[in-house]
Amino acid sequence: xxxxxxxxxxxxxxxxxxxxxxxxxxxxxxxxxxxxxxxxxxxxxxxxxxxxxxxxxxxxxxxxxxxxxxxxxxxxxxxxxxxxxxxxxxxxxxxxxxxxxxxxxxxxxxxxxxxxxxxxxxxxxxxxxxxxxxxxxxxxxxxxxxxxxxxxxxxxxxxxxxxxxxxxxxxxxxxxxxxxxxxxxxxxxxxxxxxxxxxxxxxxxxxxxxxxxxxxxxxxxxxxxxxxxxxxxxxxxxxxxxxxxxxxxxxxxxxxxxxxxxxxxxxxxxxxxxxxxxxxxxxxxxxxxxxxxxxxxxxxxxxxxxxxxxxxxxxxxxxxxxxxxxxxxxxxxxxxxxxxxxxxxxxxxxxxxxxxxxxxxxxxxxxxxxxxxxxxxxxxxxxxxx
Amino acid sequence: xxxxxxxxxxxxxxxxxxxxxxxxxxxxxxxxxxxxxxxxxxxxxxxxxxxxxxxxxxxxxxxxxxxxxxxxxxxxxxxxxxxxxxxxxxxxxxxxxxxxxxxxxxxxxxxxxxxxxxxxxxxxxxxxxxxxxxxxxxxxxxxxxxxxxxxxxxxxxxxxxxxxxxxxxxxxxxxxxxxxxxxxxxxxxxxxxxxxxxxxxxxxxxxxxxxxxxxxxxxxxxxxxxxxxxxxxxxxxxxxxxxxxxxxxxxxxxxxxxxxxxxxxxx
Numbered sequence: 001x002x003x004x005x006x007x008x009x010x011x012x013x014x015x016x017x018x019x020x021x022x023x024x025x026x027x028x029x030x031x032x033x034x035x036x037x038x039x040x041x042x043x044x045x046x047x048x049x050x051x052x053x054x055x056x057x058x059x060x061x062x063x064x065x066x067x068x069x070x071x072x073x074x075x076x077x078x079x080x081x082x083x084x085x086x087x088x089x090x091x092x093x094x095x096x097x098x099x100x101x102x103x104x105x106x107x108x109x110x111x112x113x114x115x116x117x118x119x120x121x122x123x124x125x126x127x128x129x130x131x132x133x134x135x136x137x138x139x140x141x142x143x144x145x146x147x148x149x150x151x152x153x154x155x156x157x158x159x160x161x162x163x164x165x166x167x168x169x170x171x172x173x174x175x176x177x178x179x180x181x182x183x184x185x186x187x188x189x190x191x192x193x194x195x196x197x198x199x200x201x202x203x204x205x206x207x208x209x210x211x212x213x214x215x216x217x218x219x220x221x222x223x224x225x226x227x228x229x230x231x232x233x234x235x236x237x238x239x240x241x242x243x244x245x246x247x248x249x250x251x252x253x254x255x256x257x258x259x260x261x262x263x264x265x266x267x268x269x270x271x272x273x274x275x276x277x278x279x280x281x282x283x284x285x286x287x288x289x290x291x292x293x294x295x296x297x298x299x300x301x302x303x304x305x306x307x308x309x310x311x312x313x314x315x316x317x318x319x320x321x322x323x324x325x326x327x328x329x330x331x332x333x334x335x336x337x338x339x340x341x342x343x344x345x346x347x348x349x350x351x352x353x354x355x356x357x358x359x360x361x362x363x364x365x366x367x368x369x370x371x372x373x374x375x376x377x378x379x380x381x382x383x384x385x386x
Numbered sequence: 387x388x389x390x391x392x393x394x395x396x397x398x399x400x401x402x403x404x405x406x407x408x409x410x411x412x413x414x415x416x417x418x419x420x421x422x423x424x425x426x427x428x429x430x431x432x433x434x435x436x437x438x439x440x441x442x443x444x445x446x447x448x449x450x451x452x453x454x455x456x457x458x459x460x461x462x463x464x465x466x467x468x469x470x471x472x473x474x475x476x477x478x479x480x481x482x483x484x485x486x487x488x489x490x491x492x493x494x495x496x497x498x499x500x501x502x503x504x505x506x507x508x509x510x511x512x513x514x515x516x517x518x519x520x521x522x523x524x525x526x527x528x529x530x531x532x533x534x535x536x537x538x539x540x541x542x543x544x545x546x547x548x549x550x551x552x553x554x555x556x557x558x559x560x561x562x563x564x565x566x567x568x569x570x571x572x573x574x575x576x577x578x579x580x581x582x583x584x585x586x587x588x589x590x591x592x593x594x595x596x597x598x599x600x601x602x603x604x605x606x607x608x609x610x611x612x613x614x615x616x617x618x619x620x621x622x623x624x625x626x627x628x629x630x631x632x633x634x635x636x637x638x639x640x641x642x643x644x645x646x647x648x649x650x651x652x653x
């Protein structure tokens with residue numbers, strides 16, 4: 001990568017056009033529906049994406065995220081609704097006249113063209129002078145560090161190199177929007193992690209709007225300014241990765257993004273601004289700090305707690321301890337950086353707790369079948385209204 | 387596990403090949419016979435090849451045959467490729483099954499019937515029989531073979547390549563010529579060679595639709611043989627066999643390579 005002019009973070013910290021009511025979105029989906037026969041792929045969906053945003057569409061397969069992207073690229077037309085890009089209504093505009101370029105999941109490199117011919121393909125369609133094309137191709141090759149492979153053919157490249165060629169080819173025309181369909185899906189884990197950061201650097205350096213489709217939540221969390229979690233053709237939540245993880249709106253999101261423990265219970269009431277919730281897991285009501293929720297006594301709710309936000313200790317909880325549940329160690333998974341404990345409660349539920357392995361040796365570690373108790377702070381959990 | 391050839395396998399293979407190729411081998415061997423008598427070996431000689439090239443009637447027939455084969459194969463390649471595109475690309479249009487069946491029918495239709503029906507057709511529309519009627523008849527015969535070969539390639543074609551080209555600014559026609567055509571061209575070439583060789587050695591359809599001045603090599607050979615075996619005909623046949631073998635071999639290699647490439651790029 002070329003040297004950074006400034007860190008990504010310096011820009012990201014202050015970048016939040018979505019919370020500025022005066023900001024004009026670059027891409028607008030307005031009540032877009034797409035049906036294939038009887039099947040609804042995208043269901044009355046509205047969404048704004050802003051300039052220079054790194055936007056992720058995240059969801060399980062079949063949630064409509066790819067269809068949404070293909071409508072933006074022009075390969076599918078919405079059945080209902082409107083898509084605009086930089087103020088232009090895209091209805092009826094064919095893919096070859098849209099200021100958006102796409103990086104395909106299969107990369108779709110032209111096998112009969114060398115790396116440089118692949119990258120030059122789009123520029124040639126624009127009828128640019130030869131010298132300009134050559135200069136832009138060189139620039140792109142430098143950007144993805146493939147100068148030495150310019151004359152190679154796609155079948156002479158490794159998976160990672162092909163991915164870079166595909167990226168360079170899609171970037172070459174400097175589109176207003178770059179669409180990336182599972183851009184890292186075909187790479188192995190190590191390479192995927194490195195490439196995530198490279199993509200962020202490239203996006204930052206070019207100031208381009210990136211829209212990424214992925215089913216990999218870690219990828220989305222790492223790269224995106226904002227994530228739209230999709231489910232059954234609808235958007236379940238659009239927010240920053242932090243908000244999605246810490247304040248999931250629904251149980252689906254909490255469970256899809258990261259690991260989560262769900263405790264079902266009933267609201268007793270509010271005390272000092274904290275919710276008191278009765279559950280089968282604990283003999284005393286749990287105290288949850290989630291002031292945004294509007295609940296009434298007797299309402300059935302789900303409490304979501306992330307495994308790393310609970311503390312595991314040996315023995316039963318002392319009487320009167322806040323938010324404590326007791327159980328026995330059912331399973332232990334040692335992952336190197338983390339150890340995951342599955343704790344079976346007296347009520348039969350199994351909770352996951354993870355603990356960072358901060359030191360290399362632990363004297364007398366917690367063992368299978370031991371009695372343990374788990375505690376969590378009131379603001380570590382989130383209440384999800386059913 | 388070693389899969390060695392057993393005696394049984396070797397014998398059956400030898401018998402099979404002998405059954406298929408012994409007569410042809412005999413013909414090729416006798417084309418190098420020094421004797422005028424076709425069935426008596428009189429030593430090695432290439433004189434009949436020389437005589438063949440001096441035999442104007444045979445050489446004319448050969449020239450007519452090559453021209454017909456080239457023209458009809460070219461026509462069949464264009465039509466066959468278009469049919470293959472229609473069959474693979476336009477999904478389930480009305481009458482697709484019927485169309486598929488009709489494209490493939492000439493493959494299994496007895497040649498006598500194809501030849502006869504074409505003859506009746508040409509007579510009905512008052513088309514003088516000769517060079518062009520054979521060319522058209524051969525186009526009908528060979529088009530389906532081109533379609534089969536090209537369709538096999540198109541079925542493994544990664545559509546996202548075309549989408550990528552369009553996404554990068556190439557309109558559909560440009561996409562076809564810049565991406566689709568170069569990638570399916572080995573299959574098209576294979577189809578062409580197949581059509582060419584089929585036309586080259588066709589006797590039945592050609593004899594139904596021939597006319598004055600349009601005697602193809604197979605017709606000529608056939609009529610000569612009826613007057614008695616001649617070593618020149620052996621030589622002519624040997625050359626024909628050579629050309630057909632080379633054509634079919636290249637066609638096979640081309641279509642195999644084209645399919646292998648498609649698989650490699652499928653990732």
